[in-house]
Amino acid sequence: MYFVTGGSFNGKSIWVKTHFNLKETDATWIPLFSGERIHLDDINFSNSVIVIEGLEYGIRSTILNNDSEVRKSFTILMQTLKQWEEEDPDRRVIWIGSEVGKGIVPMEKLSREWRDMTGWVYQDLAKMSKQVWLVWYGLATSLKG
Template identity: 30%
Template sequence: MYVILGGAHNGKRKYAEKVIAQLPEKELIIYEGYLPQPEEIKENERYIISNFEQMILPYLHESEEKVAQQIFGQIMQIAEQAELICICTDTSRGVVPLEKEARQLRDTCGRLYQKLCNEAQTVIRVWYGIPQILKGDSHEQN
């Protein structure tokens, strides 16, 4: 599993496409804001999952850890069956939101991203278009 993280509009998807171009060809399926059902996963496909904030929004009334663990568990099921790239938008480097819901969203994303980064073989931070490998190997050829 790859995790590519960085700020909004910092080049994460463009970098993911660059990495994918270096990997063996597979069908690419993209999920934005939701996860595929387990029966939809096929071993010979590559998946990009992004917009985790949208997945978390409906569950702000629940515990941050519970929500993060639930989504993480579903993602790990996908990662066990197919190649997976998670694109995570870092919302932790800005001003602390005044609204409780916005803080909870930021904190839940942070908990989820910690879990994903811990389990990923490769973690890459993209900041203003510049990739920095934090863990593993990017497979990118310059």
């Protein structure tokens, strides 16, 4: 698995398309920006590449739906997708998530919970990922791999 993080609107998706040489039809793109929750049943596994984009919004949506096991839910999802990826050397799962909070602790409870949970899920994802990049202003720095 691969994880790309960085600032909002800093070119992460474009960098992923360029770095992995992807066209829209080469991959199943799953955008979570509109508050969608991600479920395995909703993923189209017909392509060998799956890109999950807007991970921070998927985490927020899960919190808003009163899922008390947010971190566990994402860990199970990540483990399942990692296993799918490892079954075929041509498969890739690429996660894209923006940095939340930049170290500033929000005053509002929900915003704090979202920032904290996003940080924990990103740590779990970074541990499971083969490579991790930080993208700012279209420039990538390798953090792992």
